[in-house]
Amino acid sequence: MRLPAALIGINETRKGRMSGYLWLKAVHIISVISWMAGLLYLPRLYVYHAGVAAGSEASATFKVMERKLLKYIMNPAMIASFVTGLALIWQLGEAALTMGWLHTKILLLLGMGAMHGMMARWRREFEQDRNTHSHRFFRVMNEVPTLLMIGIVILAVGKPF
Numbered sequence: 001m002r003l004p005a006a007l008i009g010i011n012e013t014r015k016g017r018m019s020g021y022l023w024l025k026a027v028h029i030i031s032v033i034s035w036m037a038g039l040l041y042l043p044r045l046y047v048y049h050a051g052v053a054a055g056s057e058a059s060a061t062f063k064v065m066e067r068k069l070l071k072y073i074m075n076p077a078m079i080a081s082f083v084t085g086l087a088l089i090w091q092l093g094e095a096a097l098t099m100g101w102l103h104t105k106i107l108l109l110l111g112m113g114a115m116h117g118m119m120a121r122w123r124r125e126f127e128q129d130r131n132t133h134s135h136r137f138f139r140v141m142n143e144v145p146t147l148l149m150i151g152i153v154i155l156a157v158g159k160p161f
């Protein structure tokens, strides 16, 4: 069965052309994918890191991986996600004020930002061989960005209210 073009967001008169808004949204989604890749992988590195002795060769390798992931991928990707997301809101103008899904999404984004901040703190603790958390703790923490991501994507795509 073929879905009507309007239902899947294709405007027949503008077929083949992308507006500035859609370009911005594409860059937003690329940024978000990069940020999420780090948010889902860094706590997994912490699970393994918590299982090796402080000062060991394995620990030194994890430190490099964690620092590079946070500094070169996650921090720039988070900034790009916020900048493009806020630019989309600016483009939406006053209409954004009435979008309940967007307000709920922003609430969940505060949680995502807090997770990013906590991951940066745990990285510094590992760096200075001061980690006190177990691998089980990081296993549980690993699920938090996953749950937030599921909520955010359903809200952004479904716009249920």
Ligand code: HEM
Pocket: 025, 028, 029, 032, 036, 081, 082, 084, 085, 086, 088, 089, 109, 112, 148, 149, 152, 153, 156, 157, 158
């Ligand atoms: C960092 C701050 C963020 C802000 C301010 C923000 C804001 C926005 C806005 C205003 C839109 C445009 C909605 C539309 O035109 O349909 C959008 C689209 C979208 N956002 Fe975000 N967002 C942010 C982060 C995220 C994150 C972390 C995710 C995923 C985990 C995400 C996933 C999406 C998706 C999938 C869309 C496309 C929705 C669609 O076109 O159907 N966003 N975002």
